[in-house]
Amino acid sequence: MANKNFKRTLVTSALPYANGPVHIGHLAGVYVPADIYVRYLRLKKQDVLFIGGSDEHGVPVTIRARKEGITVQDVVDRYHYLIKDSFEKFGISFDIYSRTTSDIHHKFASDFFRKLYEDGKFIEQTTEQFYDEETKEFLTDRNIRGECPRCHALGAYGDQCEKCGATLSPDELINPYNAVNGNPLTKKATSHWYLPLDKDQQWLEKWILEDHPEWRPNVYGQCKSWLDGGLKPRAVTRDLDWGIPVPVEGAEGKVLYVWFDAPIGYISNTKELCDANPEQYGTWQKWWQDEDTRMIHFIGKDNIVFHCIVFPAMLHAHGDYILPDNVPSNEFLNLEGDKISTSRNWAIWLNEYLVDMPGKQDVLRYVLTANAPETKDNDFTWKDYQARNNNELVAIFGNFINRAMKLTEKYFEGKVPTCGELTDYDKATLEEFKTVKADVESLLDNFKFRDAQKQAMELARIGNKYLAETEPWKVFKTDPERVGTILNLALQISANLAIAFEPFLPFSAAKLRTMLGMETFEWENLGRTDLLTAGHQLGES
Numbered sequence: 400m401a402n403k404n405f406k407r408t409l410v411t412s413a414l415p416y417a418n419g420p421v422h423i424g425h426l427a428g429v430y431v432p433a434d435i436y437v438r439y440l441r442l443k444k445q446d447v448l449f450i451g452g453s454d455e456h457g458v459p460v461t462i463r464a465r466k467e468g469i470t471v472q473d474v475v476d477r478y479h480y481l482i483k484d485s486f487e488k489f490g491i492s493f494d495i496y497s498r499t500t501s502d503i504h505h506k507f508a509s510d511f512f513r514k515l516y517e518d519g520k521f522i523e524q525t526t527e528q529f530y531d532e533e534t535k536e537f538l539t540d541r542n543i544r545g546e547c548p549r550c551h552a553l554g555a556y557g558d559q560c561e562k563c564g565a566t567l568s569p570d571e572l573i574n575p576y577n578a579v580n581g582n583p584l585t586k587k588a589t590s591h592w593y594l595p596l597d598k599d600q601q602w603l604e605k606w607i608l609e610d611h612p613e614w615r616p617n618v619y620g621q622c623k624s625w626l627d628g629g630l631k632p633r634a635v636t637r638d639l640d641w642g643i644p645v646p647v648e649g650a651e652g653k654v655l656y657v658w659f660d661a662p663i664g665y666i667s668n669t670k671e672l673c674d675a676n677p678e679q680y681g682t683w684q685k686w687w688q689d690e691d692t693r694m695i696h697f698i699g700k701d702n703i704v705f706h707c708i709v710f711p712a713m714l715h716a717h718g719d720y721i722l723p724d725n726v727p728s729n730e731f732l733n734l735e736g737d738k739i740s741t742s743r744n745w746a747i748w749l750n751e752y753l754v755d756m757p758g759k760q761d762v763l764r765y766v767l768t769a770n771a772p773e774t775k776d777n778d779f780t781w782k783d784y785q786a787r788n789n790n791e792l793v794a795i796f797g798n799f800i801n802r803a804m805k806l807t808e809k810y811f812e813g814k815v816p817t818c819g820e821l822t823d824y825d826k827a828t829l830e831e832f833k834t835v836k837a838d839v840e841s842l843l844d845n846f847k848f849r850d851a852q853k854q855a856m857e858l859a860r861i862g863n864k865y866l867a868e869t870e871p872w873k874v875f876k877t878d879p880e881r882v883g884t885i886l887n888l889a890l891q892i893s894a895n896l897a898i899a900f901e902p903f904l905p906f907s908a909a910k911l912r913t914m915l916g917m918e919t920f921e922w923e924n925l926g927r928t929d930l931l932t933a934g935h936q937l938g939e940s
Contacts, residue, residue, distance in 0.1 A: 405693035405724075407446035409686045410437050411665045413698040414454035414499065417478040418463045421485060422746035423779055424739040425699070427732040427767040432848045433697035434491045435768065438902040439843045442922035448686055451486070451493040452668045453479040455500045456642040457657030458539045465579060471641050475500060485749040489760050490905045494680075495672040499664045503674075507667035508660045509646040511717065512635070516647055520716040521592040522632060529557075529569055530587035531577045537589055537638035538569075538577060545572030589638055591653070592645070596630035599712045603630070606722065607707060615846070617774060618728050621703045633709065635659040662710040693724045703728050727846035730772040734779050747779070761904040762788050768903060771849040791856065796907075799862040800896070803889035804914060804940035806882075810875055815890055816883030817933040825888060828865045829928060832858055832892060836926035839899060855899040862892040887933070890915070894930035898922065914938045 412433040415421050421430070433449070440447040455475040464471040475498070483496050498504070515521060529538045543557035548571045552562035556578075557569035569575055575584050607614075607622045614622075635656050636645050642654030670683040686692055696706045706726050714720035733739060739746045752763060766784045769791075770777045807813055821829075835858050842851035866889055871882040893911065898920045901908040912920055915931065916938050924930060 403693075406689075406691040407448070407686070407693070408440055409448050409450065409669070409692055409694045410440075411450045411694070411696050412493075413696075413702055414452050414661050414664055415482055416457070416459050417453040417455045417475040417482065417498070418459040419478060419741055420748045420750045421482055422739060422741070422748050423734070423752075423763070423767060424732045424746065426489075426749065426763070427771055427777075427779070428699035428729040429697050430486065430489075430491050431764055431767050432727065432729065432771065432846070435848050435851075435902040436695070436697070436843065436846070437492060438905065439922070442898070442901055442920070444921065444923075448669065448672075448680065449492060449494045450665050450668050450672075451491070451495070452497040452499065452664050453482055454657065454661045454664065455479065455498055456654070456660055458541055458639070461639070461641050462542070462579060472500070481750055485753060488753050489749060490764070492905075495668050497664075497668040497671050499661060499667075501667070501671065503671045504660075504664055504667035505643050507670060508643050508655060508663045511663050511666075511713075512655060512659070513646050515594075515713070515716050516592070518716070518718075520594070521635065522595050523590055523592055524632070524634075525588055525590045527586040528589050528638075529575060529584040531580075531582050532585055533582050534577070534580070537587070538584065539637065539639075540569055542578050543569045543572065543575050543584065544578040545569075545575035548573060591634045591636045591638075593632035593634050594659075594709070594712060594716070595632045596708070596712055597632060599708075599715065600626065600630045602715070603708060603712065606711070611725070614725060615727055615774065617700060617730060618703055618707060618726055621700070622707045625704055625708060630708070633658075658705055658709065659713070662705065662713070688719050688721065690721060692721055694721055696723050696726045698726060698728045700728050700730050725846070730774065730776045732767070732770070732772050732777055732779055735781070736778060758906075761907045762792060765792060765852070765904060768848055768852045773847070773849055795856060795863055796859045796896070796900075799859045799866065799889075800893055800911060800914075801940065802866055803862070803886065803893050804937065806871055807886050807890065807937060808940065810871075810879065810882060811886065813937045815931045815933055815935040815937065816887050817880075818887040819880050819884040821884065824868065825884065828861060828888065832861045832895065833926050835861075835895075835899065839925075840922075843902070852903045855896075855903060858892055858896050858899055862889055862896075865889065865892070887931075888928070890931050890937075891928045895925055895927075898925045914940055 410433055413429050415425060437447055437449040460471050460474050464474045479498050486496060529543055531538060540557035544554050546553055547555035547560040547563060549565045550560060550563035552560055555567065555572060557572060559566055576582060577584060604626050636653045637656045638652060639654045643660050645653040645655060666687055669686050673680045673683040698706050711722045714722060734745060737745060766787050769787055770779060835854060838854045839851050842854060869885045871885045875882045894915055894917060897908050897911040897915060897917055901920060916935060
């Protein structure tokens with residue numbers, strides 16, 4: 400429940416597919432908001448764990464391997480390490496970033512399936528599925544293409560037509576064929592295990608629609624739409640040769656379906672971390688099975704159903720697990736007015752950005768947060784990136800810090816001057832910025848990261864206005880003591896910025912703390928006007 404006092408928070412972020420690098424859509428949708436939230440909780444000295452990892456099973460990685468003529472393991476190794484390195488350099492502060500090809504995960508996912516199987520939680524069904532006689536394989540929806548039955552576009556996928564946006568099933572396609580080699584397809588019977596979601600309909604309706612009205616409208620709405628349509632059984636196994644083998648007799652050539660195995664990766668990655676550092680983190684069960692733990696999933700909108708309906712149904716069927724408290728999913732980010740597309744290479748890839756724009760991690764973090772698609776799809780443009788950098792980060796944030804530091808160096812040899820008697824204007828300025836902490840906190844607690852960052856920037860706006868109005872460079876000749884008071888207050892605001900922006904701009908905040916010579920930076924100190932003592936020597940600006 401939203402109003403319960405929890406002892407700790409477990410934060411998971413969607414596992415990116417290891418068939419390519421991550422792009423700005425992934426960052427805006429999942430990883431930047433998750434990192435902001437985790438950094439905020441750490442600043443508040445809360446017990447928090449941030450779990451990430453690569454999703455290395457499923458069809459996309461096998462398609463990539465086939466195209467390149469290499470092994471699937473080669474593909475996932477390449478992209479797992481590329482993604483992990485990109486996240487580290489971008490400041491996404493995971494406690495662990497592991498992978499679903501790890502031995503720990505294979506065993507954990509197998510055991511999870513086995514328990515549900517032995518408890519009779521699955522049903523077995525035989526269905527006719529599309530089959531390629533030449534390659535001797537059953538095809539997944541994404542591996543099947545054909546003519547769209549709605550708009551008659553050629554090359555529609557088995558699950559969606561990208562031209563008209565219709566959601567499809569392979570059976571609806573006209574003249575379906577194998578997307579990889581163009582072979583025509585036949586139908587062949589195959590047996591699989593299914594999670595009977597229809598049996599979970601009642602408790603899921605109560606849990607989501609009655610117990611969690613505070614969830615974001617896009618999340619709540621998508622769940623309600625699925626529930627209103629009536630839940631149906633979903634297959635948990637697939638006919639593939641890449642993945643975790645189904646651990647029961649008679650299941651040769653079958654693996655756990657990637658949507659079943661991937662979210663279990665959150666648990667196995669937690670286990671991997673806790674087993675290696677028991678003194679620091681305790682047991683993995685504490686994070687997944689204790690009612691005093693609050694679990695938050697950060698995901699994109701294409702994953703809402705899996706994290707709000709399917710994964711909770713799996714955890715509920717197992718019986719030993721807590722369920723998520725919130726799933727703050729974002730919508731999609733477009734690029735220059737067009738949908739981001741990996742197949743068309745229409746994206747800004749994080750690994751390339753880090754090379755092309757060295758030292759500009761915080762600029763991208765800032766712009767992606769300012770444009771966060773929290774309730775509707777939003778757009779990234781380079782023009783807006785440039786404008787926000789120049790008009791906000793430089794002209795407001797950077798300009799204020801620079802003036803406060805340079806004037807202190809010029810008039811007080813870089814030492815924090817003494818704060819004398821406050822004028823009414825000084826007091827009014829302090830009153831104005833004292834509310835920022837409560838405002839930012841309330842917005843972050845409610846996953847409103849875009850508004851929270853905007854509110855944090857208010858501190859710099861207040862500081863800029865204060866220096867512009869008091870004009871210390873004019874006053875120094877006649878009243879140096881007054882200038883000491885003005886700059887003391889400007890430096891206190893600067894120190895507050897170093898705390899307030901730690902979740903949003905971690906590299907800049909760290910740089911600012913070094914410049915100010917700040918040794919500690921706790922969230923509880925935000926809003927205070929005595930963070931820097933008189934006589935304290937500042938670092939280089």
